Amino acid sequence: MNALSVSGLTLTCGDTTLVDDLSFELPAGATLGIVGESGSGKSLTLRSVMGILPEAVTRHGEIRCEARTAMVFQEPATALNPTMRVGDLVARTWRRHHPDTSAREARAAAAELFDQVGIDDAVRRLRAWPHELSGGMRQRVMIAAALATDPDVLLCDEPTTALDVRVQAQILQLLRDLVSERGMAMVFVSHDLAVVASVCSQILVMRHGRLVESGPMDRVLAVPQEQYTRDLLAANLARRLADREGVLR
């Protein structure tokens, strides 16, 4: 059964085509990475699924999604409301999706979610303001808020790009654990092929709003069919090696 099915998705802004006839399917519980350079249409594709496209963008094509979706964004600093304690954000989100629960139950659920996403001393941290937390902790709060809606599909838009490499690895590990524990499907967007390869078993490569190639991660990485995918792989390897030199220097 598919959690998500996208068919002939085309997005335009005036005369400009931003995403061109994109089709893909996401089986329940599967993990799909969407990669491509900046401007290739990855974020807009996710936003189409979530139903939060910018006003100027027009959508054609069909998106079938019976499953509950939740989205995690790149910049937890801007996605979090600075005037709301992080526990209140998660408890409110929980309550919106579990309307029969009391405020006390919602708070207990928020503490439980904080615990699940690896926030230490969860009950005390409920009272923290966003600015009191590190980038990694803020992203954990955003993931807890997404989980408060009991999603079947987690949509991640470059969730680790703003984080340093060590914290990035921790958040990727957390996402891997959550996906396997909850049997959730995930679509993970990144310009970084290595990041996507570490959390997803399927890959979809995009360029200029079009599908370049897609398939099982292992096959596409081992035997890329398209020159663009080969170039992406080479660029990724070069960047990783440069990072390594930086570390060794």
Ligand SMILES: Nc1ncnc2c1ncn2[C@@H]1O[C@H](COP(=O)(O)OP(=O)(O)OP(=O)(O)O)[C@@H](O)[C@H]1O
């Ligand atoms: N609100 C908008 N109005 C008009 N065009 C937009 C809007 N948002 C994005 N675009 C354009 O749509 C194209 C795809 O953007 P999108 O953000 O989906 O790319 P992306 O692959 O996610 O890149 P990035 O990694 O830089 O976010 C780009 O050319 C971008 O300039």
